[in-house]
Amino acid sequence: MKWELVVGLEVHAQLLTDTKIFCGCSTSFGAPPNTHVCPVCLGLPGALPVLNRKVVDFAIKVGLATNCTVARMSRFARKNYFYPDLPKGYQISQFELPILEHGYLGVLDDGGAPKDIGITRIHMEEDAGKLVHPETPGADYSHVDLNRACVPLLEIVSEPDIRSTGEALQYVKKLREILVYLGVCDGNMNEGSMRIDANISVRPEGQEEFGTRAEIKNVNSFKSLEQAIIYEQNRQIDLIEDGGKVVQETRLFDADRGITLGMRSKEEAHDYRYFPDPDLLPLVIEDEWVEAARDTLPELPDAKRSRFRSQYSLPDHDADLLCQSIDMADFFEEIVTLHDDPKAASNWIMGYVLRDMSKDELHSVKDAPITPSHIAGMLDLIKAGVISSKIAKDVFDAMWATGKEAKVIVEEKGLTQISDTSEIEGIVDEVLAANPDEVAGYRGGKTKLMGFFVGQVMKASRGKANPGLVNQLLKSKLEG
């Protein structure tokens, strides 16, 4: 039997606010345990939550960028369950009346045809604390750190529209890119700034109704997402084909082993007894607020890519890579403003800037030791014939290492290309005199030796001889 995969994703994105969603505690990462806490996020009796306006601002922007409807009125609800990382015994979330609904993101299906992945809803909620399990063997206790409790999250829930790992990956990558473009989330999956739960089921191809789904938690990288979907799909198909039944349950993804495991601990946990949180007022968002947020939206990734293709005549691959972050796209455009050769700028970024950024583990090109003016200055020198493209590679390395402008490096190192005919002629004569056998060979018909002579001249000039002139002079001397 042929099986069809059905996947819906819940993405939790941690928002880049300075403070928590309902109190003024800092959200900064890496502080000593339980030092960014107050009566509100510790759930002490009598403490009252007050909503951080910026969380709403961020949510509205995300909604606009994902084609959602912004609810005029939304409200917060309590999701009740007991867990040691949840001090109040409930999580403040949204249930009925979430802030955003009915959005979508476009992807390509496995056949390359465009399709939309629906976004059911996006709501605001608070994160839980962190449980630390001591390394000590046999330790029968855990530690609770509540610095992360009450940090703002957006939960972005997709429709079960995803039919392949390819679609799932594109959807999450697009979502991540949009969140990072908007500056509302750092998108760092390793540090848990984006966490994914995947609802996975299978059904016989052609069947209308969905199969029973399992919810896979703890999927925290693109690789894990792909592995978890494939593993779970196969597990369910094998189970059904062997006469078994898929049970609706929560399973944990084990990234080390690439498998999903059933969880025993939360038998009754799915009865959350949501009810409206009486401590928080309803949230009303007037059109003016939405329009003000719309005015601050940056050009979004898809629009930017298409503009890069048309305005700069760049191939898809270039536009795609350059637009993976706003910083890189801006970096590129600044180079082009200073030196109008988009393809050259793109080549240097893709070939060298990205290489060195990954070597130095830089997340943003803003942290690179060079600026657009460095690259533009180097391109100016190439165009003016002061340096060859070959020498430019050394200049680039030196710029990256020292932060000095191309012009300065060329002067300091004496890298200026030799375009003085008499100087090159001298070198050519020396090379010819030193290699009489090859000269005879060439004149006897072995014209392939031209490459050898060019190499020798370039070597003798330490790469500085203008290659065009070298070729021209060699040819006239050997054949003339």
Place this chain on the structure above:
Amino acid sequence: MKISKEEVEHVASLARLEFSPAEIETFASQLSSILEYVEKLGELDLAGVEPTAHVHEIVNAFRDDVVTPGLTNEEALMNAPYPEDGCYRVAKVIEGE
């Protein structure tokens, strides 16, 4: 609306509460009569009345995204029975297998 003994037991277990059979009987009957009383609202004609989102008429209370001082680690752990390494120590929690 009648609340069964099983429903009381279910909600009690979600709330980690333990009751004697006699208490469960009592709560089942008390909760039932409370809900029956509230059901009186069903007698009203509420067509065209917006659901109440909150008992107050006011909406929208915000704070600005500005850090304010909280508690020190010592203060935060002051009432914890087993503070350790700056953390609350709790019974072991494991997920998975």
